[in-house]
Structure formats: structure tokens, C-alpha cells
Amino acid sequence: MSFQPVDYYGVYNQLSDEERMVRESVADFVDSEVIPIIEKHYQDGTFPMDLVPKMAELGLFGITLPQEYGCAGANYTSYGLAMQELERGDSGIRSFASVQSSLVMFPIYSYANEDMKNKWLPKLAAGTAIGCFGLTEPDFGSNPSGMITNAKKIDGGYLLNGAKMWITNGSLANVAVVWAKYEGEICGFIVEKGMKGFSAPEMKGKHSLRASVTSELIFQDVEIPESHKLDVKGLKGPLSCLTQARYGIAWGAIGSAIGTYQSSLDYAKSRIQFDKPIASFQLVQDKLVWMLNEITKGQLICMQLGKLKDSGLMNPNQVSLAKRNNVDIAIQCARIARDIHGANGILQEYPIMRHSANLESVRTYEGTHDIHTLILGADITGIQAFK
Amino acid sequence: MNILVCISQVPDTTTKVQVASDGISIDRTGVKFILNPYDEFALEEGLQLREKFGGTVTALTVGGETFKEILRTALAMGADKAILIKDEHKNDSYSVAFQISEIAKTMNPDVLMLGRQSIDYDSFAMAPMLAELLGLPSISMVSSLTIDGNLITAERDIEGGKEVLESSLPCVISAQKGLNNPRYPKLPDIMKAKSKPIEEIPSLSTDARISTMAMQLPISKRIGKVSGDSESEISDIVLALHEEAKVI
Numbered sequence: 076m077s078f079q080p081v082d083y084y085g086v087y088n089q090l091s092d093e094e095r096m097v098r099e100s101v102a103d104f105v106d107s108e109v110i111p112i113i114e115k116h117y118q119d120g121t122f123p124m125d126l127v128p129k130m131a132e133l134g135l136f137g138i139t140l141p142q143e144y145g146c147a148g149a150n151y152t153s154y155g156l157a158m159q160e161l162e163r164g165d166s167g168i169r170s171f172a173s174v175q176s177s178l179v180m181f182p183i184y185s186y187a188n189e190d191m192k193n194k195w196l197p198k199l200a201a202g203t204a205i206g207c208f209g210l211t212e213p214d215f216g217s218n219p220s221g222m223i224t225n226a227k228k229i230d231g232g233y234l235l236n237g238a239k240m241w242i243t244n245g246s247l248a249n250v251a252v253v254w255a256k257y258e259g260e261i262c263g264f265i266v267e268k269g270m271k272g273f274s275a276p277e278m279k280g281k282h283s284l285r286a287s288v289t290s291e292l293i294f295q296d297v298e299i300p301e302s303h304k305l306d307v308k309g310l311k312g313p314l315s316c317l318t319q320a321r322y323g324i325a326w327g328a329i330g331s332a333i334g335t336y337q338s339s340l341d342y343a344k345s346r347i348q349f350d351k352p353i354a355s356f357q358l359v360q361d362k363l364v365w366m367l368n369e370i371t372k373g374q375l376i377c378m379q380l381g382k383l384k385d386s387g388l389m390n391p392n393q394v395s396l397a398k399r400n401n402v403d404i405a406i407q408c409a410r411i412a413r414d415i416h417g418a419n420g421i422l423q424e425y426p427i428m429r430h431s432a433n434l435e436s437v438r439t440y441e442g443t444h445d446i447h448t449l450i451l452g453a454d455i456t457g458i459q460a461f462k
Numbered sequence: 463m464n465i466l467v468c469i470s471q472v473p474d475t476t477t478k479v480q481v482a483s484d485g486i487s488i489d490r491t492g493v494k495f496i497l498n499p500y501d502e503f504a505l506e507e508g509l510q511l512r513e514k515f516g517g518t519v520t521a522l523t524v525g526g527e528t529f530k531e532i533l534r535t536a537l538a539m540g541a542d543k544a545i546l547i548k549d550e551h552k553n554d555s556y557s558v559a560f561q562i563s564e565i566a567k568t569m570n571p572d573v574l575m576l577g578r579q580s581i582d583y584d585s586f587a588m589a590p591m592l593a594e595l596l597g598l599p600s601i602s603m604v605s606s607l608t609i610d611g612n613l614i615t616a617e618r619d620i621e622g623g624k625e626v627l628e629s630s631l632p633c634v635i636s637a638q639k640g641l642n643n644p645r646y647p648k649l650p651d652i653m654k655a656k657s658k659p660i661e662e663i664p665s666l667s668t669d670a671r672i673s674t675m676a677m678q679l680p681i682s683k684r685i686g687k688v689s690g691d692s693e694s695e696i697s698d699i700v701l702a703l704h705e706e707a708k709v710i
Contacts, residue, residue, distance in 0.1 A: 076475050076496060092534040093652050100646040134649030147649035157649070 078102040078163075080333045081340075083371045086378050090152070097138075097153040101160035104133055109164035114423045116286040117165070120279070122247070123286065126168065131202025135161070135172050137180040144184070144192065145200035152381035155326035159377070162327030163334040166433035167287030169327040174243045175199060177319035179206030182252050182263060186305035186312065191265055195250055207248035207275075209239035209266075209292045210313045216241075217446050217461070219254070219261075220310055224294065226257040226264065233257065233304065235264060235272075235297040241440070245290025246277040252305070253292065254313045263305030263312050272297040283436040285429075318391045321441045322384060325397035328405040328437060329373045331430045335405075335412035336366040338425055342416050353415070362411045369404040376400060392454045399447035406434045463517035466571035467508040467541065468562055468592070469501040471525055471532045472582040479679070486674040487553075497532040500577025502644035503637035507607060508575045509540045510642060515609070517572075518542040522565065524549050524558045530660055537655035538647035544658070549665035555587040556671040562588075563595035564666050571632060573614075578603045578636045589636035600634040601627050605641055 077099035080087070090098065108129055116123045130136065138154045140146035147153075154176070162169035180199050183192060183206075198204035215221045224237025235255055245251070251266040251273075266273055272295040277288055305312065340363060343354035353359045376397050383389035409431035413420035420427045438444050446461070453459040473479065474494040482489040497505075508519045521536035522545040523529045533544035547561050566574060574596075579586045586602075593600030605624075606617035614629050619638060647655075687702075689695050703710045 076499065079474070079476070079494070092531060093656060095531075096535060096538050096647055096652045096655075097649055100649065100652065103646040132648060133646070134651075138649055142650060142653070145650075148653050149649055153649070 098156040105164040144196035151384040158323040158327040159330035162330035178208035204249040207244040209253040224255040239292040265303040328401035332405040332408040395447040463515040504575035506644040554670040559591035593634040599629040603638040
């Protein structure tokens with residue numbers, strides 16, 4: 076019997092057979108393969124590499140891409156549900172799948188030539204290659220247009236120089252989709268591990284996403300063949316990828332909130348104080364109901380966003396609202412869950428602090444909470460506040 | 463190898479069952495239905511046999527339109543085709559077994575796999591009934607299975623030990639927990655399952671051999687009273703046992 080998430084409004088009853096099966100399969104995978112091992116990896120600060128072939132076998136990489144490249148060819152609601160279940164396990168595991176699918180396979184599929192697609196997509200789908208996405212730089216986070224990394228034309232290709240930071244999977248990656256300025260415009264390049272002048276040292280000392288690898292990417296006169304340049308110009312290239320990934324994050328955050336809510340409900344019903352379960356106290360019920368309320372709203376946002384995306388009607392601002400809201404309520408759920416669990420909430424026996432700390436990164440990456448606020452503000456007022 | 467796996471749809475194991483207003487069936491409102499957990503072992507074993515010996519796996523169920531959901535799950539796990547005998551779900555093992563046997567006769571399966579029981583009505587009757595109707599041997603509650611040529615060797619759990627049995631193909635096998643670890647459907651297979659056929663066969667009506675007369679929930683535990691052991695409290699308890707509970 077697969078894990079059944081809290082579903083106060085019966086949203087999952089609306090799923091198609093395929094969507095239902097995708098959610099259940101990924102839920103089973105998370106319960107049997109991720110949750111039993113994740114805490115140790117989190118404590119040790121290691122990424123569970125053993126999961127990569129298993130995730131690939133399940134079909135978690137490039138879920139929405141066509142089967143001819145070894146992918147599932149599922150719709151975006153299925154992709155969202157998969158991200159939701161993965162993040163119920165751990166944001167780091169969801170991040171891995173997000174990056175591989177939305178930030179690496181998606182741009183290669185959308186903007187690379189057929190040779191590059193045939194070279195990389197089957198390997199990335201099979202998990203025999205890992206990818207990363209280089210946009211953010213040490214001095215350019217929310218303002219990627221200012222990036223310093225640049226490409227210059229040389230005979231037969233380009234010469235790439237610069238540095239990227241906060242790159243998920245960087246040190247693990249066999250292939251990197253890197254964004255750099257070429258003739259004043261942002262362009263994308265496929266950089267392969269082993270290219271001379273390319274290195275990816277891991278960043279250590281994180282208190283968040285500890286079961287995920289975060290790296291710097293350094294490019295010193297890296298020669299990139301002409302065929303590795305992506306066919307897209309300007310910020311819309313990387314932003315189109317980020318829209319895909321943010322869409323998955325909106326679902327993933329709800330998965331985290333479902334996890335911390337379920338743990339809180341179970342705990343509140345079994346923890347006895349003053350001779351009765353703490354669930355019988357009004358203050359605790361208020362907390363649980365707040366979580367239920369926000370999760371239900373978040374689920375409705377995701378389901379509608381999925382329908383919009385699957386019918387080609389979604390606009391990126393709607394993703395901003397979903398990512399902004401759902402990550403925000405997931406963090407609050409984690410904090411309330413810690414409260415309900417009392418001192419036990421800080422222990423590794425419960426997933427609470429791990430989710431709480433992870434979500435601090437999720438709140439900031441892929442467009443910070445504040446930037447999404449300003450994207451929405453600009454959309455409704457017609458006035459951009461950040462330029 | 464021609465493998466027929468018979469599956470059933472049952473209420474999710476965490477359902478709080480309520481009796482419907484007719485008093486002879488369960489109230490299906492808001493109940494989530496799943497593939498019978500023991501049938502997952504039967505299906506997995508069928509798929510493993512096909513992987514070893516080649517052939518086809520057909521998943522079959524008897525039920526209403528909603529039973530297509532479990533057939534889709536079976537196809538996503540790897541079954542080659544699916545058959546729905548359209549008949550409303552009812553608690554009469556004979557009529558279900560009869561209908562399956564009539565279809566099975568046209569398919570000549572080498573192995574018929576079932577779960578040891580459906581966790582809804584728990585009759586444990588399907589495998590032996592089906593075997594009897596088909597004139598085949600049957601081994602129930604199998605926890606380990608090997609097939610060598612025409613010889614089938616099965617291990618089954620018995621009270622305090624294990625029993626090893628041999629039989630010949632074709633044979634009806636019912637699966638016990640532990641027979642294997644059922645796979646979860648892979649995402650590409652879930653999508654491919656969409657294009658696999660579900661054949662619908664109208665109900666082959668038979669007279670039911672049994673009918674359900676009544677269904678009742680277990681009597682819920684009553685709330686106790688906290689009392690002391692002073693003389694007057696003991697007198698109260700005796701009085702309550704005599705006059706309220708009427709047990710003394």
C-alpha cells in the first residue's frame with residue numbers, strides 16, 4: 076500500500092491512471108530507498124550515489140521528454156507528483172532530479188543539436204551521466220544578467236572563462252550546461268568533464284541540503300567546440316530552464332510540508348502530556364489545522380498549475396506565485412512541526428530539522444522568495460521594482 | 463510460457479469500513495481501492511516466470527468499470543495484456559471462479575497465479591475452486607516456487623514449519639507474502655501501459671451459490687468507568703454490574 080498524502084479536498088482523485096501510478100511508484104521508491112538511508116547521508120554530508128541508478132531505472136530523469144531518448148514521456152502533472160514525493164524524502168534528492176531533468180536534459184533537448192541530444196540524453200536518462208547547470212556566479216545571484224563568465228570566438232569554437240557558484244551536482248557532473256556572455260548576449264554552452272581548464276571543486280560547510288553536492292565551476296581558457304553552443308540567445312534561455320525547475324519545486328515543497336505535517340499529526344496523537352495526547356489540546360489542534368489549511372491550498376495551486384502547463388497555457392509568473400507560496404508555507408510547516416514535536420523535533424529520528432534546514436536553501440535558490448514577489452509585483456503593476 | 467494472473471481490487475488496508483444502507487455491502491463512498499496486496503506477489507511471480515521462460519503474462523479480473531485501474535497497474539508493472547470480465551463485484555466466490563475458468567479454458571495457461579486471498583472478503587476459496595473447475599492441481603499459499611520443465615516445486619508455510627510440494631504444469635498457484643518483492647512500475651512502463659489493450663468480456667452469468675444476508679461491524683469497545691476501592695465505591699460497582707451491565 077503506497078503512502079497516501081493528506082488530501083482534504085480529494086485533489087488526487089482527479090488524477091489520471093498514469094498520474095496516479097507515477098505518484099504511487101515514486102512514493103514507494105521514496106519509502107523503501109530514500110527515507111531509510113537519507114538521515115545518515117545528511118549527517119555525513121554525502122550524496123547517496125547508490126540512488127542514481129535506482130532513480131534512473133524508475134525513470135525519474137527527464138520524465139517529460141520523449142521515450143526515443145530513454146525517457147518516460149509523461150506529462151507535467153506526473154513530473155510534479157514525482158517531485159512532490161521525492162521532496163517528501165529529502166530536498167537534496169529532489170534537487171538532484173530537478174537539476175538533471177529541468178536544468179540539463181531540458182536545455183539539451185530544447186536547444187542542442189541532434190548529435191548532442193543523442194550523445195547526452197540517453198546517458199542522462201540512464202543515470203550513467205550526471206549533469207549540472209551553471210548560471211549563478213559569486214557576485215551575480217538574483218541579477219544573472221550581470222554575469223562575468225564570457226566566451227570568445229576562436230577557430231572552430233569558443234574560449235570560455237569565468238566562475239560559477241552554488242552549482243548543484245557540480246563536482247559529480249559529466250556534463251555542464253553553462254551560461255556565458257558572448258558578444259554581449261547570454262548564450263549557453265555544453266561543457267564536458269575533462270575539458271582542459273575546467274574544474275569543479277565542492278563547496279563544504281553547508282548547514283542545509285547536506286545530502287546534496289554543491290560546487291563551484293571554474294573555467295580557465297576552456298576550449299568549447301562550435302557544436303556545443305546552444306541555439307538560444309539572451310536571458311530567456313536560462314529562464315526557460317528555471318521555469319521548468321521552479322515548477323517542480325512548487326510541487327516538491329508541498330511534499331516536504333506533507334512529510335512534516337504527517338509526522339506532526341502522528342506525534343501529536345501519540346505523545347501524552349497531562350494524561351492525554353497533546354493532539355487533544357486546542358493550541359496543538361490550531362497548529363495542525365494551519366498546516367492542513369496551507370497544504371490544501373498549495374495542493375490546489377499545484378494541480379491547477381499542472382493543468383495549465385499540460386495544456387500549454389501556463390505563464391512563468393504563475394510559477395513564481397506557486398514557488399513563492401509553497402516554499403514559504405513548507406518552511407512554516409517545518410517550524411510548526413518542530414514546535415509540536417517538542418525537544419524530539421530536533422532529533423534525527425524525525426525528519427523535521429532536516430526539512431527545515433533544507434527549505435532555507437529552497438527558499439533562496441531558483442529565484443529567491445523576494446525576487447518572486449517582485450516578479451509578481453511587476454506583473455500586476457506593470458512597474459519593475461528591481462531595475 | 464502462458465501465464466494467467468488473476469487479480470482483484472480491494473479497499474485500501476487503512477479504510478475504516480462502513481456497512482452500506484442495504485446492510486449487505488460496504489459503503490464505497492470515499493473509499494480508496496487498491497490492487498489486492500497478495501495479488502502483487504502473484505503478478506510479480508508471473509512476470510519473473512516470463513522473464514525466465516519467455517511467453518506472455520495476462521492479467522485478468524472480474525469486476526466493474528473501476529477495476530480497470532488495477533489492470534492498468536498490472537500492465538504498468540509489465541503484464542502484456544489484460545482482461546476485464548465485466549460483472550459487478552459481489553461476494554460469491556463460485557460465480558467469480560466459474561467466470562474465470564470459462565475464460566481460462568480458451569487460453570490454456572501453463573500457470574495460473576493468484577494471491578492467497580482477497581483481503582476484502584477473505585474467503586481463501588478462489589485458487590482451489592478455480593483448480594477444481596479446470597480439473598487442475600493447485601498449491602496454495604506458496605512462499606517459494608521453482609519450475610523445471612513440466613515439474614513445479616513449491617514451498618509453503620505451515621504452522622511451525624515448511625512443506626515442499628511437487629506437481630505438474632498446468633497448475634494453479636496462490637501466492638503467500640515473501641514469495642518475492644513486487645516491483646514498482648517504472649515511469650516509462652506506466653506510459654507504455656496506456657497503449658496496451660484491455661479486453662472487455664461481458665459477464666458470463668451464473669447463479670450465485672451463496673448470498674450475503676447481513677454485514678455488521680464489530681461491537682465497539684465501551685468506555686469504562688474509573689472507580690476506587692472504598693466500601694461505598696465497591697457497592698456502587700456491584701450495583702452497576704447488576705443493574706446496568708446486568709452481568710451479575
